[in-house]
Amino acid sequence: MSAQSPVDTQAPLSNFNNCHVGIIQRLKALDELPALLEPAARARQIAEQSLEFFREAIFEHHLEEERELFPAVLASAEPGEEQLKIKAMATRLTDEHRSVEKLWKSLEKGLKQVIKGQASELDVSDLQRLVTEYQAHAHYEETEFLPLAEKILSRNSNHMAALGLSLHMRHVKPVNAYI
Template sequence: MNSTATADQAPLTNFTQCHAGIVRRLHALDELPALLEPAMRARRIAEESLAFFREAIFEHHLDEERELFPAVLASAEPGPERERAQRLVEHLTTQHRQLEALWRSLERELKRVARGQDSELDVGDVRRLVADYTAHARLEETEFLPLAETILGRNGNHMAALGLSLHLRHAPQPVPYV
C-alpha cells in the first residue's frame, strides 16, 4: 500500500518540483532590475568615451603638437632649456602615439559595449589606458606646462600668438557664398 500511495502522489510531486524551478527562475528574474542600471551605465560610459576620445583627446593632442610644442621650442633659450623642452616634447609626442594606439585597440569592443552587445573588452588594457593617460597628464602638468609658462611668459606676444592660433584653429569657419 505504501508503494501505491507513492505512485499516486507522483503527479503532485512533479508539480511541486516544477514550482520549485519556477520560483528559482523568478528569483533570478528579480535580480534583473539591479543589473539593468549598471548595464545602461556601461553603455553610456562607452558611448560617451568614444565621442570624447575622438572629439576632445585627439584634438587636444593636435593642439599641443601643432601649436604649443612648436611655440615653446621656438621661444626656448638655446642650450639646456631648449634641450629639456625638446626631450619633453619628444617624450610627450611618443606618449600621444602610444595612447592613441592603445585607444584604437579598445575602440571596436567599446563600440560593442555602447550598442549593448556582448564584448571581449580587455579590462587590463582599459585600466592601462587610464593609468598611462593619468601619468601622461601628470607629466604635462608638473613638468612641461610650468616650463612652457616660463618660456612663453617671457614675451607676452608669444603667449598672445599661441592664444590667437588656438582660437583660430577652433573658430567656426565661415561658409563661402557661392
C-alpha cells in the same frame, strides 16, 4: 481475477511540486534583472560618451599640442640646455600621445560592442592601462612641462599672444562670406 497494484494517488502531485522548484529558482534569477539594468545602461552610456570624447577632444588636444604648443615653446626657449630640455619633454609627451592613441584604438571595437549591449571583447587590462598611462601623462604635462612652458612663453608677451591667436583660429568655425 488478477490483483491490481494499488494506485499511488500522491504521485501526480509530487510531480507538480518538483516543477515549482525550477520555476522558483528561475524567478529568483529574474528578480535580479532590474538591479542589473541600470549598471548595463550606465556601461553603454560611458562607452558611447568615451568614444565621442576621444574622437572629438583627446585626439584634437594632442594635435594642438604637437602643432602649436610644443613648437611655440621650443622656438621661444633659450638655445642650449633649456631648448634641449623642452625638446626632450615634447618628444616624451608626443610618444605618450601615440601610446595612448594606440591603446585607445585597440579598445574601440570592444567599446562599440558595449554600446550595442553585445557580449564584449573589451580588454579590461588595456582599459586600465589606458587610464593609468593617461593620468601619468597628464600629471607630467601639468606639473613639469606646462609650468616651464608658461615661464618660457611669458618672457615675451608676443609669443604668448601668437600662441593664443593660433589656438583661437583653430577653434573658430569659418564664416560663410556669402550671407
